[in-house]
Amino acid sequence: MQLSKALRLKPGFAIAFVGAGGKSSATRRIVDEMSGELPVLGPQAQVSDMSKFVLITTTTRLGESQKDLANHHLIDPSEDQMASLPDLLEDQRSVLITGPELEDKWIPPKDSVLSELYKIAREKGALLLIEADGARGRSLKAPDKHEPVIPEFVNLVVPMAGLDILGQTTKSEAIHRPELVSALLRSRKETEIGPAELAAVIGSDKGGLKGIPDGAKVRVLLNKAGDALAEPGGQVAQRLLKNPRIQSVVLASVTEDDPVLEAHGRVAGIILAAGGSSRLGEPKQVIQWRGHTLIWHAVRAADGLDPVAVVIGEAAGELRRALKKEPVEIIVNADWEAGQSSSVRIGLEAIPPEAEAVVFLLADMPFVTQELVSALVQRYHQTLAPLVATWAGGRRANPVLFDRETFSDLRELKGDQGGRAIFRRFEREFVEWDDPVLLDVDTPEDLERLKSME
DSSP: OHHHHHHTTTTTTTEEEEEESSSSHHHHHHHHHHHSSSSOSGGGGOOOSSSOEEEEEEOOOOEEGEEEEEEEEEEEEOOHHHHHHHHHHHHHHHEEEEOEEEEEEEOOHHHHHHHHHHHHHHHHHEEEEEEOOOOTTTSOOOOTOOOOOOTTTEEEEEEEEEGTTTTTTTOOOOOEHHHHHHHEEEEEOOOOOOHHHHHHHHTTTTTTTTTTOOOOOEEEEEEEEGGGGGHHHHHHHHHHTTTTOOOOEEEEOOOOOOEEEEEEEEEEEEEEEEOTTTTTTSSSGEETTEEEHHHHHHHHTTTTSSEEEEBBHHHHHHHHHTTTOOOOOOEOOTTTGGGHHHHHHHHHHTTTEEEEEEEEEEEEEETOOHHHHHHHHHHHHHHOOEEEEEEEEEEEEEEEEGGGGGGGHHTOOOOOOOGGGGGGGOOOOEEEEEEEGOOOSSHHHHHHHHHHOO
C-alpha cells in the first residue's frame, strides 16, 4: 500500500508532519508517489483520485541536504514569483518553498507566503506538505516550548516516531530532548521505551498531539516498521486508538518499495436484525441454538468491533430482552418493512465520525464467528480496500466490511437492497472461509438443517 493512500491524502490538503523518525523521508516518499514513477505493486498500491502536484515548505528549519525534497527549490519568493508558482508547479510537479539560508539551514518563508501556498494548493488541487518541527534525525522526540508550529489551516497532522526506538531507554542517543521525554513519562530514572511508553509520548497533548488545530484530523505514522516490529507496532497502534483525537495509525517503512504494512483504524459493527421472518413464521433472531439465541451468536461474532449497533424492528420487545445484558447500542427501525436499505441507513447514523469502516452482520448466520470478522478487519488494515467480503462456496458471502468511502453510496440504497448493490463500484478484497458460514435461517427447512447441527 502506498503512503499517500494510507494517510488518505486528498487534492488541496495541507499536511503538517511533526515528531521524529523520518519526516523528510515521508515527504520524499509522497513526492515520488505523486510523480507516478514508482512501481505498481498490486491494486492495493495504486493511488486513485490523487493530486499530481506537491508543494513543500517548513515552519521550522530545513538542513542543506533537504533542498532535494522537490524538483525545484524556490527561495524567499517575491510577489511575482508567487504569482507564477501555479505555472511553475505545472512544469516541475513538485516545488520546495523556503526562506533564505541562515547558518547552513533554510529558514521558513514569510507568513504571507505560507498562506498563499495554501490558497494555491486548494486552487490547483495540490498537496501542501509542511515540516512543522525538527528532530535532528532522531527516532523519537518531545516538543520544546516553541514547537511545533502548525498553521491553523492545516487539514491533517501526522505525528511521527521510529519504531526502532522500542527496546531503547530514555537516555538513548536516538531521542531528541530525552529530558522532555522523561518528563512526559513522569520518570526520574532511566526507563525502557516499550509500546506503552511510546504511545504515551505520541498520544500526549504535550507530546505528539501538541499544538494541533481543532479542525485538523490526526493520523500517526510509525516508521521503520520492519517485520520484527510489526507486532509491537500494532500494540502501540491499539493504545493510541483509545484516544478519540487520533483517527488512525499507519505502520510503515517509508523507504521501501511497498512502504505500508498496516493502517489501523477503528472499525464499527452493525447487526441487521429488523426483519419480519415472514417465511419462517416466527422471529428467527431469538431462536435458540446451542443454548443461546441467534442474535447472541451475532453479537459474539462482532466482539472486537467498536461500537456495535443492533438495528431491530419486528419483534422489538423480544430482541430488547435478549440484548438486555449485551454491550451494544440498540436502534429501532420503525420503517423496517421498507426493506433492508432502511436498516442500513439508520445503522450508519449510529456510527461515530472517528470510525474508519463498518462490518455489517446478519442476525441469522450463526456460523459467522469472531475469527472471521477479525480476518476481515486484518485484511482491511493491510489494504484499506473500500470493500472486504467473505468468500465461501465459490461465491461472495456475508459478512462484509465497508470503508467510510462507501458510506454515501450505502445511504442512497432503496427498498430491500443491501450492500451488494454497490459492489461493482469499488475495489474489493476477499477472505476465504469454510462453506458452513453460508447457512442462514430463512425457512423452516433452514431451521431444521441448523437444528441437525446442534
